[in-house]
Amino acid sequence: MKVKLTIWRQKNPDSKGQFITYPVDVVNGEMSMLECLDVLNETLMGRGEEPVAFEHDCREGICGSCGFMINGIAHGPLPATTVCQLTMRHFKDGDELVLEPWRSRSFPLVKDLVVDRRSFDRIIQAGGYVSVSTGNAPDGNAIPVGKEIADRAMDAAACIGCGACVAACPNGSAALFTGAKIAHLGILPQGKPEQDRRAVRMVAQMNVEGFGSCTNIGECTGVCPKEIPLEEIARMNRDYLLGAWRERGNVVTAIAPVTDWNFGEK
């Protein structure tokens, strides 16, 4: 099986990028999209050319490192699948696949298919945690959590922070990600004490990062590899509305977005 990969090549944030087409011989349909890029990179390096930069880590769909657009769909045509889990047998012989990085001003491009998603980290930093006292580990069953609540929290917690939701959103909104992160803690008893503050601060940070506004259309959940539902966005809105009222007297701080990179000596 042969495919043509048309890939966005851009040397660094400041240079001008362009699409370059590479023919790739996919020896085995069970190869993943990323393995396909590995094969291509071997060939490129063999020819002394610069390999295609792309992010990856676990390659089993759980870390959230990987992700790019394939023919205009974030993470490719298969629902609920990251590109590392997307096998080539889902494409046909002779297909042309256009690989493009996530495009968002809050995800500045680093190189080729790699974008800087530290804006997500800062949203987490703003309130995506629960404060616990140090000391002995608490007893596992000290706080009983009902099965339904545990399941809902787990579903929201499945978000791997890949950024596909932002990439797919016509408004460049990070509502699904932020919603999932606010929800999975707020649902649990451990997250309740900080629920108001969390929502207010994470929403503030999301706004400072320059993400767009949600128009409730659902493109995000359509591409989300973890199928996070729009319900989590409503959850964020509810927590934010209540939190904004209850926390109205408090000063909210945000972390200044830092988008520059330290490239070392090179």
Place this chain on the structure above:
Amino acid sequence: MSTAVAGQRENRTPSFWQSTNGKKAVMAVTGAILFLFVVGHLAGNLQVFEGPAKINAYGHFLRTIGEILWAIRIILIVCVVLHIVATVQLALLNWKTRPVGYSRKKAINSSYADRTMYWSGPIVLAFVIFHLLQFTAGYIHPESQFIDGDIYHNIVAGFSVWWVSAWYIFSLLLLGFHMRHGLWSMFQSLGLNHPRHTPVLKQAALWITIVIVAGYISIPIGVLAGWVR
């Protein structure tokens, strides 16, 4: 390559109105009020099918309640203004979020109504202005005569002009698209979403919209077909 660039604390954070979520909440509430108007307005105007006496009396009644009518008008105007200001500001933000566009992009999960809110909104606004000038103020009455107070006559004379009716029907269909999205979206923006109730709500939004649009459109169709004359 190192990522060790520490973030500094920054104090400027968006207020409720400045935040995207806050603006959407305002849009939801104002949208809901405008929806109530759309329902009330339809209920009042369907009386045209009951003959001139009935609807003219209704129009007269609205004019006699003076202050209350103006209070309602002011609330509606405030809602329209807030709804539009919030939309425009959010749209300006959203258009900036993707400085480098995609070479190709597929919409895989949103409906036509969802994606055309930016179009249906302004066209409906243009229609509402035209509509007010025609039937409330009487400034514009193409190819027909405006008689202050004789609502029945104005409706029949106005809609007898085919293109007025066509423009009316077209705008109402767009209002339908707008409501189809807005009627459930407002709940989402206010944080009310439920795995079981939301699908029902979406269905309900569709049917309520169909009934309302059909009700409005029945008036020009009734005039053109000669049922109302």
